[in-house]
Amino acid sequence: MILLSPAGVPASLAGQCSGVIVSFAAVAAGRLRRGLGFTRRGRLERLIDQSLRDGVGLHRQVFTVADPPIEQVALQDLSGDVTSWVEQAMGRTRRPYGIDQMAVGLACAPASGDPFATVSLGVFRPSEYYLTGGLRDQIAQFVRALPMERINDEPEAVRLAAALFSWGDLARATVFKD
Numbered sequence: 001m002i003l004l005s006p007a008g009v010p011a012s013l014a015g016q017c018s019g020v021i022v023s024f025a026a027v028a029a030g031r032l033r034r035g036l037g038f039t040r041r042g043r044l045e046r047l048i049d050q051s052l053r054d055g056v057g058l059h060r061q062v063f064t065v066a067d068p069p070i071e072q073v074a075l076q077d078l079s080g081d082v083t084s085w086v087e088q089a090m091g092r093t094r095r096p097y098g099i100d101q102m103a104v105g106l107a108c109a110p111a112s113g114d115p116f117a118t119v120s121l122g123v124f125r126p127s128e129y130y131l132t133g134g135l136r137d138q139i140a141q142f143v144r145a146l147p148m149e150r151i152n153d154e155p156e157a158v159r160l161a162a163a164l165f166s167w168g169d170l171a172r173a174t175v176f177k178d
Contacts, residue, residue, distance in 0.1 A: 057169035079143035
């Protein structure tokens with residue numbers, strides 16, 4: 001049985017999943033600032049840094065795999081739930097002036113332990129998500145390939161954290177702020 005957890009994300013799991021994306025976003029934001037000619041810490045750079053620290057553009061969800069032992073069909077169902085959530089999260093993002101790049105990361109871990117499977121799928125555009133072999137297929141493949149033996153051996157529920165970072169949301173909150 002697959003249960004969708006409440007909006008709260010455990011700090012250890014959220015840190016593993018969204019930390020990778022936020023770190024990547026911070027590096028890329030630095031490159032963007034340099035590309036725009038911002039050589040010293042100005043108002044915009046401070047605003048971008050603060051927005052990243054505040055989680056602007058970061059959409060998170062935790063899925064719980066319950067009632068072990070699980071079988072392959074449970075992971076198939078979970079992959080559908082995760083890809084549906086990503087699609088819904090993409091639909092909630094802002095895309096000012098065509099800035100539609102996003103990044104996705106996933107981390108699987110016991111409720112009180114370290115992740116045993118993680119993936120960061122890099123920067124993509126929504127149109128790339130739906131291509132054959134695109135992000136949607138890669139996410140589904142990652143979830144279906146989670147180690148069932150490891151999940152079934154855990155004494156507590158195993159969770160899969162998903163994080164989507166939207167460059168458009170960050171741009172809307174900083175560069176194109178009303």
